[in-house]
Amino acid sequence: MTRPVLLLSSLHAGTQQELESTWQVHRYHEAADKPALLASLADTCEVVVTSGGRGCEAALMKALPKLKLVSCFGVGVDAIDLGHAKANGIAVTNTPDVLTDDVADLAVALMLASLRQVVAADRWVRDGSWVKRGGLPLTTAVAKRRVGIVGLGRIGQAIAQRCASFGTEIAYHGPNRKPVDWAYYADPVEMARWADVVIAACPGGAATKGIVSRAVLEALGPTGHFVNIARGSVVDQPAMVELLASGALGGAGLDVFDDEPNVPQALIDIPRVVLQPHHASGTHDTRTAMGRLTLDNVAAYFAGRPLLTQV
Secondary structure (H helix, E strand, O other): OOOEEEEOOOOOHHHHHHHHHHOEEEEHHHOOOHHHHHHHHOOOOOEEEEEOOOOEOHHHHHOOOOOOEEEEEOOOOOOEOHHHHHHOOOEEEOOOOOOHHHHHHHHHHHHHHHHHOHHHHHHHHHOOHHHHHOOOOOOOOOOOOEEEEEOOOHHHHHHHHHHHOOOOEEEEEOOOOOOOOOEEOOOHHHHHHHOOEEEEOOOOOHHHOOOEOHHHHHHHOOOOEEEEOOOHHHEOHHHHHHHHHHOOOOEEEEOOOOEOOEOOHHHHOOOOEEEOOOOOOOOHHHHHHHHHHHHHHHHHHHHOOOOOOOO
């Protein structure tokens, strides 16, 4: 008999198709009566598949007493109640490494777009301003900028390596020093005072909530730029919006927000802000690789083999 799997959110099309052709998949996100679906699976469902954005809350895990694995399509697991999972012997897997390059690439693209005002320049041509008003106002060079990175894990280090290739200076903030040559700041405010650009690349969750505070953004200042490819929760979003609108913060490139997909209109209205729809890993190559790792973890569990990744 095919083993039951509870799917909490839609996935990359190829991944979901293979998942559903291999296992008896129940789509929780489409169920009209979710409590009834959970009740029907209480005695049989050992595996939940979810996305990093959807996560898996303790209440749902409690409703599935046979649950042994939450396989997450994504590297971020801050939306999964890891404490409850660990306390109840539920393994949690994710998809690290395979999305590092794409996320780092987009972080650098957002930095370039913010400093050089690439999107505003595109509008300048399209709306006829080049003809009517002449050349675009001058922008900021990338070379010799000081880039401070919040979180120097896999993605943070990949960002740093890319930024260094543009001739920038690199520093980082995190809970611990890393065996790297870049400067370390124990205080993110001090790093922001030093930096021209701050890039958030840390995990989400309670430990990093608001780590890019008003004080950090004020220290970055009216010529500074902030880039976020981490989670919306890591920045004080109301303070960021206020400082950008007033000119107390120079610019921003943002892929993530507090209440996705709802983006504050104030951010949309600021031409110096470059916006993305949480799409840093959104390439065919990476989403396929993420899906493969998600599926392989499910298959490993059912076959009694060691999991490929475990949080």
